[in-house]
Amino acid sequence: MTEHLPPGPRGHRLRGNLPRYEADRLGFLRRCQEEYGDFCSFDGNTVVVSDPATVHEILGKTNAEYLAEGTLFAGGDDLDEAAERAAVWMAARRKGSRGFNRRVATAHAERMIGMLDEQLGRAGSQTVDVQPLMARVSGCMVADYCFSGEGSELVETIEAQVAAAIPIMSAARVLPRWMPAARNRRFAAARRRTMAAIGGIVDRRRARPAPESPRDLLDVLLAARDPELTQHQIEEVLRVTLLASYGVPGTTLAWIVRELSFRPDIQARVQDEATAWDGRETPPELAELPYTEALVKEILRAYTPTWLMGRTVREEVRVGSWTLAPGRQIMFCPYLIHRDPRWWDEPEKIDPGRWLGEKAPHARHAYFPFGAGPRTCLGTHLGMLQLTLVTSWLARRYAIAVETPGTVPASPAALLSPAGLRASFAVREHEDAGFVSAGGR
Ligand code: HEM
Structure with a gap:
């Protein structure tokens, strides 16, 4: 079949x-x-x-007609190599996904509030940049979900790898073949450090007796039988989890901070x-917080952190009435889809209701x-x-004061974040008796 691309803007002759x-x-x-x-x-x-x-x-035909893997790191448009990486990951994902269960998530829930209190406690009542602070909070939470307390030593290594990946990822869709080699080398070195750090934690944990019930994802992965996960699969599940989630919940939290502070009606509810x-003594169930959960869904709609997604065509496909060749x-x-008035009523309005x-x-x-x-987020429930x-x-616990006046622009880089949002978080004086986190004592 001859390729038949849809029309689009012509753009500049060279660029x-x-x-x-x-x-x-x-x-x-x-x-x-x-x-x-x-x-x-x-x-083109x-x-x-x-x-x-x-x-x-x-999305449904990913791993078959399409690949989630870019061809970026394969040294050219090597679709077979990308498909092979997808197959290796899917085998690990299938076995590792049993670690993403509600029991492990609930055990982690109490610890994660402690991490928030600890990070906000360090900031004191100073005004801080909300996005990096919340990225750190969510990075600590995911590391804890994977490794309990041992995860804290890894957060900075992951941050360094994400920092090395951002220039590549944000340019990847539009500059696949021009990527400067230095960027790729920095990324490869950061990745080696991440793998060494993850491998070290896995080895130390293996050497200890297994706990009676799993405390975190690594415990579940090590306890898996029939068949067991290989060391490589365990490390891959942990690496992808840490990296795929880094900053994503944190970015959403930054938007939520802004909304709570700009909309007293929402904050009051x-x-x-x-x-x-x-x-x-333990956090409430999701079912007890329906309006709060609705606010989270609404923020994920209006300020979707993963604002841009992509796939690579693996085999010639028809998309709508167009024909696309492999590699496209x-x-x-x-x-944009979440704000399209054809699919939503009043999409520009923030309305958790x-x-x-x-x-x-x-x-x-x-x-x-x-x-x-098949490549949907493994951490949806978490x-x-x-x-x-x-x-x-x-x-409940904090009086949030946002310093940034007026609207905060949405900055579409690797994630969609509230650019320049600054706020302070003071502990409210008249706190009710009830749950006290380890980080807030
Ligand atoms: C605000 C929260 C989050 C959002 C909006 C989000 C969104 C996404 C999206 C859009 C993808 C790509 C799906 C695709 O390409 O079809 C993804 C992948 C992934 N996410 Fe999340 N995520 C969130 C939190 C988390 C958390 C907390 C974890 C784990 C602790 C996690 C683990 C993963 C993993 C492992 C993948 C890779 C799946 C694969 O390639 O097979 N995510 N996420």
Whole structure:
């Protein structure tokens, strides 16, 4: 079949559409959709898809007709090598996913509030940059979920690897072949350090007797039988978990901090619900915090941290009425789909209440902050649990004062974050009796 790409902006003779995209990423993608519709060719290599049903179909066919792996690190467009990496990961993912169970998540819930209190306690009542602070809080939480207390030694190593990956990831979709070698070398060195640190913790844990019931993901992975996970699979599950989640819940928390402070009506309802913590020693269940959970869903809709996702075409495919050749990149922007008035009522309004009705507040497949299909987020339940409990606890325990005046621009880099948001977190004086975290004592 002959390739048949959808139309799109022509762009500059040499630099294509890159300068316009870089100047205003969200605006550029929105204008492309307005002008060319739900299928638009970006640069002769990349197709932007904005139709929810087609996006859902593409996500569902990942690992078969499409790859989640970029071809970036394979030294060229080596699709077979990328498919092989996908197969190795999927084998580890299938076995490792049993570690993402509710028991481990609940055991971790109490410790994670302690981590929040500890990090906010270090900041005192100073005004701080919210995004990096919350990224650190969520990084500590995921490390704890993986390794309990031993995870704390790893957080800085992961931060360094993410920092090395960001320039590559943010350029990856548009600059796949121009990537300067120095960036790749820095990334490879950071990755080696991460793997050595993870391997060290796994080896130390193996040498100790197994606990009666698993405290964290590593305990579950080591206890798996029929068949056991190999050392490589264990390390891969841990590495991907730490990296795929780094900063993602933290970015959402930063947006939540902003919303709680700008919308007293929302804050008051979250605080009302936070009485669920009164007189108890363990955190409440999600079912006790329905409005807070609805706020989290609404923030994940309106400020989707993973605002841009992509796939690589593995075999020639039909996408809508177009034919794409192997190696083509497909991009989709959950942020735009989550704000499209064709699929949502009043999408620009932040309204947690839309999630409290009987029916889903959106057209089919038009909400996917955690992705979909075989590569959907492994931490969906854990992420919702972390975000809901932390939001409730923030509103209950802290008086948040946001310093940044006016609106805070959404900055679409590797994640969509509130650029320059600064705030202070003072412990409220009239705190009710009830749950006390280890970090807040
Ligand atoms: C706000 C919270 C979170 C959001 C919005 C989120 C979103 C996502 C998205 C969009 C993907 C890519 C899915 C795809 O390509 O189809 C992903 C992948 C992944 N996430 Fe999350 N995530 C969150 C939290 C977490 C947490 C807390 C963990 C684990 C502790 C986690 C573990 C993973 C893993 C392991 C993958 C890779 C799955 C694969 O490639 O097979 N995520 N996440």
